[in-house]
Amino acid sequence: MSANTWKVRLALNYKRIPYRTHWLTYLETEPVVKSLGAKPTGKKPAPDNNEDWYTLPVISSLGKVVEDSEVIAEYLDAAYPDTPRLFPVGFMRGLQAAFAQLFAKEVTARTVPLLLPGVPANVDAANGAYFAESRKRWYGAPLDEWAPLGSEKRARKWEAAKEGWGTVAQVYEASGGPWLMGKEPVYADFIVVAWLACARTVILEQEFELMLQWHGGLWSRLWDASSSYRAEP
Numbered sequence: 421m422s423a424n425t426w427k428v429r430l431a432l433n434y435k436r437i438p439y440r441t442h443w444l445t446y447l448e449t450e451p452v453v454k455s456l457g458a459k460p461t462g463k464k465p466a467p468d469n470n471e472d473w474y475t476l477p478v479i480s481s482l483g484k485v486v487e488d489s490e491v492i493a494e495y496l497d498a499a500y501p502d503t504p505r506l507f508p509v510g511f512m513r514g515l516q517a518a519f520a521q522l523f524a525k526e527v528t529a530r531t532v533p534l535l536l537p538g539v540p541a542n543v544d545a546a547n548g549a550y551f552a553e554s555r556k557r558w559y560g561a562p563l564d565e566w567a568p569l570g571s572e573k574r575a576r577k578w579e580a581a582k583e584g585w586g587t588v589a590q591v592y593e594a595s596g597g598p599w600l601m602g603k604e605p606v607y608a609d610f611i612v613v614a615w616l617a618c619a620r621t622v623i624l625e626q627e628f629e630l631m632l633q634w635h636g637g638l639w640s641r642l643w644d645a646s647s648s649y650r651a652e653p
């Protein structure tokens with residue numbers, strides 16, 4: 421399950437909204453979500469940037485189809501007003517947007533090169549080939565050259581990733597934890613947990629265990645705090 425899909429699963433579980441999951445492969449995504457009436461969430465990366473990009477997650481709820489993880493989360497707050505809010509209103513809404521930007525710049529950009537090369541091994545051959553071929557075209561180098569297991573290059577990328585996660589760790593340390601707001605999570609926390617959950621399936625187990633120990637075990641505490649929201653219902 422990809423990071424963006426995890427964000428919505430965490431949100432649904434936290435809100436205790438009942439749901440069913442329909443798993444789609446990369447190759448199934450566009451035809452199936454189009455047939456549901458979903459809109460593209462943007463354009464594909466260059467050089468395919470004249471083509472619409474249909475992405476997961478997509479939800480179908482109360483007769484409405486909604487796409488894009490953050491838009492879905494906002495929708496869930498509005499459509500299920502009696503459930504705990506992912507986006508407390510006012511200043512906190514602005515802070516969550518700022519946090520999302522910080523996370524994307526510091527963490528996503530530095531962690532993706534370590535994660536994506538692990539995707540093909542987790543999907544079937546046709547989808548693995550689609551994934552490797554599209555990422556090579558969009559990002560310029562074959563996936564297996566990004567950060568080969570055991571290489572010096574990979575070690576350097578882990579150092580850079582750790583530094584980025586360290587910047588975000590400072591926000592958590594200041595909050596007292598385990599969540600950004602203290603005892604209850606908000607959507608921004610689920611962005612972080614979603615990336616940990618995605619990492620767990622596409623990096624080595626030893627690498628994941630090391631991550632959890634970074635920054636005084638902060639990520640390990642967040643991982644544990646999120647366990648009930650990560651469970652499949």
Ligand SMILES: N[C@@H](CCC(=O)N[C@@H](CS)C(=O)NCC(=O)O)C(=O)O
Nearest residue numbers: 422423424446475476477488489490
């Ligand atoms: N901003 C979107 C991005 C979603 C996205 O990029 N999803 C990926 C999986 S994580 C996808 O569906 N990729 C389709 C493809 O690679 O063809 C969101 O958060 O929902």
